Amino acid sequence: MRYRNSNMRKCLATKTIARCAALFLFCLLPLKGICQTGESTVNTLVEMGFENVGWTEDGKERVYVLQNSAYRLNGVGIGKAVDIIQKMGLPDKKPCRVIVLDNNVPQISLYYKPIIGDSVPEASRRDWDVSYDLGGAWKEARKIGRKNSSLFKVDVVVYPEVSLKNLIITQIYQVLFNLSPAVEVSFWKGMRLTAQVVIPVYNDGYGRRAGKVHPGFLTLQQTVRLPYNIWVTGTLGMFNAERYGGDLRLLHTFKDERFSLEGRIGLTATQRWDGFEWTYGTKTRMTWALGANFYYPHYNVQASLKVEQYLLGEKGVRFDLIRHFRYASIGFYAMKAERASANGGFRFQVALPPYKYKRKGYIPRVTPSKNMGIAYNAGNEQYYYRGYRANPGENIMQNNSFNPYFIKSELLNF
Known part of the structure; x- marks a missing residue:
């Protein structure tokens, strides 16, 4: 009888330990x-x-x-x-x-x-x-460790560029078509180095220099986000429109995120490439812009009004109205500056395939640019309203790609 009770006690003790262990593992x-x-x-x-x-x-x-x-x-x-x-x-x-x-x-x-x-x-x-x-x-x-870092990874982005002008009565359009690959890489947070070469494919009426292979953008860009929804982007280097120098941009969105303010100031001088022979000027020009934006989420329409100073020193006003779609952004603009006739036109950007791509480790990835577009100058103005871009990927579609209302509409309409 004692032997039986002893076995029962051992059995109960074993079950108790097992239950405790199970409870511990369950927790x-x-x-x-x-x-x-x-x-x-x-x-x-x-x-x-x-x-x-x-x-x-x-x-x-x-x-x-x-x-x-x-x-x-x-x-x-x-x-x-x-x-x-x-x-x-x-x-x-x-x-x-x-x-x-x-x-x-x-x-x-x-x-x-x-x-x-x-x-x-x-x-x-x-x-x-x-x-x-x-x-x-x-x-x-911001302090957590992250996997698959983007730093030191190289993208070779091929930018197709088309220019058209209608200045000769006997010819409908003079055409320039370039393929301009750019090496883009980031070495630290918010920084991007861009080095581009312009390869002419077809040149009809744009002159001898435009028909030569020559450097394009060569820039060092830094973006930081500050408190109160402020982004600041500074760029140094060689831009388009035969300019080099410095450019500073600022964007601030309000609590009502349909409204935002943006400003830009640049100090640049002339440059010129004849093949790989570079000449440059030392006389600088200041350009600036200050404006406000309104975004209408129901139709993904953006309206903006800016006062600007252009490369020849003339000051003017510009109005843009742009509608954004998943694969394209289409808009109209109107401008009026001192000493210049009113001007305007339309502009569009279209997303280029492939729409999905993957990087293999640190092997350079070759892709076409995210989108391609054209701005049409209806007034055929060649002298006034001149400006520049500080980066080859700077356009109306890319600038809207992180708009919260646009992203929300994409989530709902997938």
């Missing part, structure tokens, strides 16, 4: 699951081609950080990332935020807050709020 499983979910989501995003990907979590929310380097259109790429996060990376009964970077600089955030009673599978794209506001998350998220 650990949710924590382990959350860690695996966040890390596995990051790994999946990296496999898809996203760069600068990381995650962190505290008692208030889970935060993902990523940069779209896999899809040509930011709206499409961000939508793909949201799908993955909804499928496998949402925290349990806690908000989730996605901070989207461009060249390691934060642009916008997407915020999902579950409703009590909702389960993870019920989350959809329409449940995410998109804003320039990063909340308090970026202060901690």
